[in-house]
Amino acid sequence: PFFQRWGVRHAMSSPHYPQSNGHAEAAVKKVKYLIMKTAPNGNIDSEEFDRGLLELHNTPNFTGRSPAQILFGMPLRSCVPAHSSAFMKEWQTKAEDCDR
Template identity: 65%
Template sequence: MKAVPSGSIDCEAFDHGLLELRNTPNHTGRSPAQLLYGHPLRTCVPAHPAAYKMEWQPDKEDCDLRATQREQDVASRYNQHARSLPALAVNEQVRLQNPRTKRWDQVGTVMAYHEPRQYDVRVPCGRVLRRNRRFLRPDIALGTPQDTPLGPTTTSPSCGMCDAHDAARLGSGGGARCNLRRC
């Protein structure tokens, strides 16, 4: 939509443009106006009066089927490159990402696991924080206990098992870097 030269949006052209935008069908085959009112709105664009009859409107089932199909396509494209993080064990030392600075500067201990990838972590001050697994990293420097992992089990290697840490443990060092990018 083009604005008025003065930049004001209090004009009839802007209102007509907004009406057309609300009457334009989206990926489901229905427009926001059809979702709200159940039928398209009459606009300034010329249309035959029969075009507004219910027999010419898309079926609700067809639109819902298209929306479901699109959601499945989006999910499958996302899952092609997504990977799940390995589960953390109780009493495992972890680093927490600071939400403000985005740095991994807090240290804590895993206390419990909650179903959708959530962990309770006790920080040194005694406070227990609930954090998503995405914002927790195992702390390799402090060592980790050999407890059973919480939550869903995964077959992906933990950060302590990658080649870079094996080389550092054996003393070859050589500036090896973790290939999982978690440390």
């Protein structure tokens, strides 16, 4: 009953057929590429890796919103320069409209 009230639908995919879960496979590919670029020795305890992961969280997906915007309602502060008008209340209301 809880899942029905919240509209949760359980979709199963085959564990030995990775093509069936394209979004997860794409995310794994991006993180592997980030590790190869920022930590070729395998040590991910670096500022470069942290910044790269932050930018992945701020990158918009197919919905036009980033995972950080979906989770927190706003983009996370990053090192990439952004104009102050990008954080105006107008954009926040547009994001809220998108959520509804």
